[in-house]
Amino acid sequence: MLVWKNRVQRLIALVLSLLERYPRLVALAGFCSGLFSFVMVDRHRAGFARMMAIVMLVSWLWLMLENLLTERFKKRFGWSVPPGLMRYATQLIHQESLFFVLPFFFVTTTWNSGQILFTGLLTLAGLVAITDPIYYKWLSRRRWTFLGYHTLTLFAVLLTALPLILQLSTPQSYKWALGIAVALSFPSLLVSVSIHKWWRWLALLGLSLSIGAVGWFGRAWVPPSTLWLTEMAVTEDFDDSQRTPGDSLEQISAAQVRSQGLYAYTAINAPRGLDERIYHVWRQNGSEVDRIALDIHGGREAGYRAWTHKQNFPTDPSGDWQVQVLTEVGQVIGTLRFEVTP
Template identity: 80%
Template sequence: MLIWKARLQRLSTFVVALMARYPHLVAVFGFCSGVFSFIMVDRHRAGFARVMAIVMLVSWIWLMLENLLTKRIKKRFGWELPPPLLRYATQLIHQESLFFCLPFFFVTTTWNSGQALFTGALALAGLIAIVDPVYYKWLAPRRWTFLGYHTLTLFAVLLTALPIILHLTTPQSYEWALGIAVLLSFPSLAVSVSIQKWWRWLALLGLTAVIGTAGWFARAWVPPSTLWMTEMAVTAEFDNSQRTPGDSLETISAAQIRSQGLYAYTAISAPRGLDERIYHVWRHKGRVFDRIALDIRGGREAGYRAWTHKQNFPPDPVGKWQVQVLTEAGQVIGTLRFEVTP
């Protein structure tokens, strides 16, 4: 036992010294592992994707129970993990989590919508994680800021991992991710705030409820991290036998759409085994005219092909149109735009 403890002590001392000497190793490793995992998922190697997602979630469980597990290890083995090693481990978990998620969100974000704010916040969080002076001197000492950072990263990990591990639909993943993130934020808030009076407990419960409610109503601003467009088109022609659209149009005359209608074609990539319902929402000058449900299945490399054919147009269809592709939770997968001319 003494030999084993001495070896662990030497190993931990060596790792801490190595990271102190080469601090950028943690950042490079976190970035490379995150991008590599995205590439593997994108190629539909579901086994690797599932393992990577489970590793991410297990690491977060460790992070949440870090103090308890450290005390148990010290009590059981009489050996304490060095604080610098724990700090590096926390930073590495943040880095790997963010760089695992960010490629998904960069691909799925509709950049001319409010989703750009969410993905921009994640990108900023990723940058903070690899800049040691900012991470250790500005973020870590600010308890409330660090808590928000921690919760945002966990929420992004859950959004990405749950559909891969459990084959949950996008609405189910959002509900679970939001619920777990809010639930885990409560004990962290309780530790951060000195609660000595009963009304502070009520205030803390109220704050937790506000966080959950805000997260639910902001869901349209959160990209569906595991659903993304591989192809899209608004076209007047469609080959049903080959399931291929004609040329995508940016303008079309009112006479043409009245005579032959218009197709909205989308190919959407999703994890293997995922069955999802999406909607093509046709809008004219901001007003919804049609909301058509479509069921897609994941696993096809080029994306699952779905289309709608609209023939019923208003008496005066002239103007700007949009076809929004939405999940059941209202998250935007993509937007097709065209204009009808007189």
């Protein structure tokens, strides 16, 4: 046992030495593994993607139970895991998690919408994870900031992993991801705040519920990380037999709209086995005119093709139009824009 313990200690010392000498290799490994995982999902190798998602969630489970596991390890083997190794392990999990989810969010973000704020925040979190002076000297020493960073990363991982592992729909995934992230933030808040009076318990519970409320009412600004548009068009012509649209229009006259109507065509990539309801929401000058539900099924390489044909337009259809592609909980998958001229 003593020989084995000495070998493990030497191995840990070697690992720590390498990490201190080549810290950028850890960040590079996190980036490459995340990008590779996204490519595998995009090519519909769902088994690999599901495995990576499970690894991410298991690593987060370990991170939550870190103190308990290290105590058990100390009792079982008689020595503690070096703090430096735990520190690097925590950073590695953040790096792996963020670079696993970022490619998904980069592809699914509607960049001319409020979603840019959420994806930008995740990108900033990824940069912080690979910048040691900021991560160790600023972030990890501020418990409240670190808790928010931790919760945001977990929320993003769950949004991406749940559809891949359990094939939950986007609305289900959003509710579960938000609920789990808020529930797990509560015990972390208990550790951060000294509670000596009963009203502080209520205040802490109110804070957790407020975090959940912000996440729920801000859902339109969160990209649906496993749904993205591969093709879209607003057109006068559509070939039903081939399911192919005509040329996409940016401008059309009111007379043409009244006589022929318009097609909104979208091809949406979704994980294999995922059934999803989406909406084409037609808006004129920012006001909703029509909302049409469509059911899509995941697994098609070119995306699931869906379209709506709008023929009933207002008396005066001129103005700026949008066709928003939304999930059931209001997350924007994409937006088609065109102008109807008088």
